Structures are given as C-alpha cells and as structure tokens.
Amino acid sequence: MSIPILGIDLGTTNSAVGVVDSGFPILLADAAGKRLTPSVVHYLDGGGITVGEAAARSKVTAPDRVISSIKRKMGEGNHPEEVSAEILKHLKGIAEAALEQEVSQAVITVPAYFNDGQRNATKRAGELAGLEVVRILNEPTAAALAYGLDKLEDKSTVAVYDLGGGTFDISILELHDGVFRVLATQGDTSLGGDDFDIALAEFIWREGGDGSAFSSLEPSVMATVLGAAEILKKELSEKAEATVRLPFVLPGHHLEVDVTREDFDRVIRPILQRTVSPCRRALADSGVALEKLDAVIVVGGSTRSPGVRALVAEIFEQEVDTGQHPDEAIALGAVIQAGIIEGSLRNMVLLDVTPLSLGIETFGGLMNVIIPRNTTIPAKAGEMFTNAVPNQEAMLVRVLQGEREIANDNWELGKVELSFTPGPKASARVGVQFRIDENGILEVLARDTATNEDTILEIQSAAVDVDDEAVETMISESVEHAFTDMAQRQWVEDEQHAQELLAALTPSLEILGDEIEPDYLERICSAEAAVKAALEGNEHLRLKEAAKMLEAETEQLAVMLVEKMSGIS
Ligand code: ADP
Numbered sequence: 001m002s003i004p005i006l007g008i009d010l011g012t013t014n015s016a017v018g019v020v021d022s023g024f025p026i027l028l029a030d031a032a033g034k035r036l037t038p039s040v041v042h043y044l045d046g047g048g049i050t051v052g053e054a055a056a057r058s059k060v061t062a063p064d065r066v067i068s069s070i071k072r073k074m075g076e077g078n079h080p081e082e083v084s085a086e087i088l089k090h091l092k093g094i095a096e097a098a099l100e101q102e103v104s105q106a107v108i109t110v111p112a113y114f115n116d117g118q119r120n121a122t123k124r125a126g127e128l129a130g131l132e133v134v135r136i137l138n139e140p141t142a143a144a145l146a147y148g149l150d151k152l153e154d155k156s157t158v159a160v161y162d163l164g165g166g167t168f169d170i171s172i173l174e175l176h177d178g179v180f181r182v183l184a185t186q187g188d189t190s191l192g193g194d195d196f197d198i199a200l201a202e203f204i205w206r207e208g209g210d211g212s213a214f215s216s217l218e219p220s221v222m223a224t225v226l227g228a229a230e231i232l233k234k235e236l237s238e239k240a241e242a243t244v245r246l247p248f249v250l251p252g253h254h255l256e257v258d259v260t261r262e263d264f265d266r267v268i269r270p271i272l273q274r275t276v277s278p279c280r281r282a283l284a285d286s287g288v289a290l291e292k293l294d295a296v297i298v299v300g301g302s303t304r305s306p307g308v309r310a311l312v313a314e315i316f317e318q319e320v321d322t323g324q325h326p327d328e329a330i331a332l333g334a335v336i337q338a339g340i341i342e343g344s345l346r347n348m349v350l351l352d353v354t355p356l357s358l359g360i361e362t363f364g365g366l367m368n369v370i371i372p373r374n375t376t377i378p379a380k381a382g383e384m385f386t387n388a389v390p391n392q393e394a395m396l397v398r399v400l401q402g403e404r405e406i407a408n409d410n411w412e413l414g415k416v417e418l419s420f421t422p423g424p425k426a427s428a429r430v431g432v433q434f435r436i437d438e439n440g441i442l443e444v445l446a447r448d449t450a451t452n453e454d455t456i457l458e459i460q461s462a463a464v465d466v467d468d469e470a471v472e473t474m475i476s477e478s479v480e481h482a483f484t485d486m487a488q489r490q491w492v493e494d495e496q497h498a499q500e501l502l503a504a505l506t507p508s509l510e511i512l513g514d515e516i517e518p519d520y521l522e523r524i525c526s527a528e529a530a531v532k533a534a535l536e537g538n539e540h541l542r543l544k545e546a547a548k549m550l551e552a553e554t555e556q557l558a559v560m561l562v563e564k565m566s567g568i569s
C-alpha cells in the first residue's frame, strides 16, 4: 500500500486526523480510543511536552505552562506556529501508530477568512511537524465535502454553520461543476461553546452556590464548576434534564442542582442570538436568497445542542442536516480531499475548471474578466473593445489571470499589441475572444473588425494548470482586499467619468464664448475647479459630488450648444 495523505482538522479547541482506508474516509483514534484531541499543549517543567487530553487536565495545576486556543494567534510570529506544530506532530503520531507506517503529507483545514499570512503560518507549522502540506483547505468546503457531493446537485448552494469551542463561522458556498466556491463568510472569533460553559456555570452557582459571586471564586473552584458545567451541557444534548453534583466544592458546602434543557436554552439564548446577524449578513453578501439554499450543514461540537440546531433551522427556515458528527465533519472533509489528491477516491474526480478568472486589462488599469473562475473547460467567450482616445493607433492587449479588480494585482500571462485604423474616440471595434481547449491551452484572438485582421496569442496550459497553493493565495487575497479593490475600481471609473466631463467642457466654452452669462460661467468654472481639486486630492466622495454638480451645471450648456449648432439661436 502506498503512503496515505493525512486529512487534518487543526481546530481551536479540538483537532482530528484521518485517512482514506480501502476507499473509505475514516478518522483515526488515539491509544485511548479518542478521535478528537484537545488542541492543548503542556510545556513540562523538565522540558518535555504533552499534547491533548493530558495537557488539558494540567490547565488548572499549571496554567502558565499550558497553552490552548493557539489557533487564534496564527500568523502572529513564530510561537503560534511552533505550538501548532506540536499538535500536528501529536496527530501525525496518532496516525502512524494506527497505520503502523510513517506518513509525510497532509491536507490541513483553515477558516475561510484566514488570510495569506495565517495560511502560510499553518503550512509552516505542518513543515515543522515533518509534514508536507499538499493542500490548505477551507473548513466550510471540508464540511460540505463530508456532507457529500452525491447529495448535492450541480449548481447548488449550501450554508455551513460552524459553532466550535471559541469561534463561530458562517459560510455560504456554491458547488458548481464539482468545485466549491466560498461566496461569503462571516463570523465571530470570540463566540462558542466556552461561552455557554461560563453562562451555565454562573447559573449553576446562582442556584446552588453558597451565595457568593461566581466571579469571586478561587480559580481552581471556578475551574471545577466550569468543568461540571461543560459535562452538564453535553448531558443536556442527550436528555431533557440532568443533575450536577459537586460535594465539598467549598469547605462545608455541597452543590446539587437540577437543570433542564429549557434552563440551558434560556441561559445560552443571548449568546446564541449573536450568531443571527452574521448569518443574515453572509446571506446578503452572497446574494443567495434564503429559499435558494439547497442545504444547511451544521458543524462544530456546539451544534450538538438541540437548542442550537433549532435556532439554525429558524434562521435559515429549513431543516438542518444531522447526518454526521458535527465535530468530526471537517476532519472527514480534509480526508476526502486528501483521497481525491492521492487518487484513492476515484469516483469523486472533480472536473477540470479554470481555477482563476481570465481577462484583459482595460482603460484605467482595471481587470475585465472574460472567462470567470470555475468555468468548465473547454470554454469560449469574447467581448468587444474600442479606442478610449481619438486617433489611437494601437491597443495593448494584456492577458491576465486572477481575481483582483486592479489589473496589476493579477498575473500577466502574455500580451500582444494590436494596431487599428486611427479615428475618433470609440470608432475602432476590436473583438477579443478567449478559447480554452480540453488541454487547458488558452488562445487569445483579437480582431480589428475594420480590416478583419486577426492577431492570435497562444498561452500554453497556464489557464488551467495553476499551482493549487497559488490559487488559494490569489483567492484569499481577493477576499482580503475585496473592499479596497472595489473602492479602487470605483475611483478609477469615477475619475474617468470626471476626466471626460472636463475634456468636453473646454471646447463647449470656446464655441459658446460670450453667449454664456458671466454668472453662469462663474458657476461652471467653480464647479470645474472643484472637480479638478477633488481629482488632485484623490478625494473620492468629493469627486463624486463635484462631478455631479458639474454635470448639473453643464446641462444648460449642452442645450445651448445644440441650439447653436442647429442654428436656432
Ligand atoms: P473547535 O472547532 O473550536 O476546535 P469543536 O468543534 O470540537 O471545536 O467544538 C468544541 C465545543 O463543542 C466545546 O465547547 C464543547 O464543549 C462542545 N461540545 C462537544 N460535545 C458537545 C455536546 N455533546 N453538546 C454540546 N456541546 C458539545
């Protein structure tokens, strides 16, 4: 048997590892039979290190030597990488013990909102642990893979609601031609099951403590009550009522409280409610209508609570999928992705698509997409372009690949200069067509419709054959810069509009000359000056307003021009 690629969920609270075994994705258990490993590292006094359950137990006795939730710090220097590497080494060890062979490659999941730096830090943590990271996979995509491609029709949209120990993520994904795309992602990086534990512990203490405030308790007593609250919470996922007993929690004080599921739901309500608006925002951002969602997938251990699932069903107005262990789904998805890469899950072959958008640069240095990302190949698409300035003799067609709004932020695959017959502005007609064949070879054809002359540029395989990692980087950067990119595009567009207004003004003023009332001329000149000032100052809002003003002021001018030209006045 060849060496399998590991699938790893490197979670904030818990981590898990698995492989494809005889065609089936499975998670691997440690020596104690556990498939989930707490993401906790204990740096022992003597220099040794323990990871997982043992480390988690030392949290109370050696709080300053035990590190948990390190994932929150990913990308902030070397330390988080080193701590994460210890967790990954531990998982690698679990896998090697279970498989009785050495492993060296892994797929590791990260939140969809992780930026480039955080993704690279995760990769480096893998390398420090002796693992080549063959793919960084988005957690919601992993969840959707575990849910099952077979249950989804092509062109479906799914919502993945992930509530873990300390983080909440909501993502809207689109499955198209066998490939998942994250349409929108929102969340709260400090919201999760830990908050339920605190709220429940406070409730238990109010009901059965000695009358003192929970916040005034000794750290060790607090930890005991918190631990009991977490156990109680898990019991209440299975039954409607449970009892918490803590004899001698304080000297001479026994605690015994009966708690119902309704009590629990009431206690967590305000916390849980905070997941509602991110869900609504993600839906709005994705542009997917509620009734168009084909599935709502819940993952993360905290969605084992029935109250949580009920709220999710309420938000999305549909039943949630309960077909899988919510805290194992992401690791299973990572395993499935590993299986696809190594070829052990052959029936899940994903179709060949363009991993990134292809387009050309247009005026103002913007990206004009001709074939969008995730288009199945072979594919063909085209667009008509014209000259932006009068008497232009040539146009540079720069073929670009990427998801950024600004041409220069994308990759240049090639360029070709296209000459055409000089004429007034917008008189030239140049058709640009992109064709990608079955082998991923991109052919760019540019045609001057006046002469019917073609210029052809062939770009070998680059259209489809892009390094996965580079694609991930490009996409995460486009998500990261979405707002600034969009603002930049709007600025360029408004700037061009303003320049056109200014350019049209001078000849009009010359033609009309004295016919313009001095008052009116003054208003026009001051509007013109405002536009110029905003342009110079790079002030977008002011430019918009000034351009609007100038447009309004010159309306009358246009009428006068037309009248003069047609000899009415
Ligand atoms: P993360 O993604 O943050 O690493 P998990 O998805 O494993 O973590 O979720 C851990 C959280 O799930 C913890 O707060 C834990 O208490 C909670 N949890 C685990 N099992 C249950 C259960 N049966 N009922 C309710 N909450 C649970």
Ligand code: MG
Pocket: 011, 012, 164, 300, 330
């Ligand atoms: Mg998780």
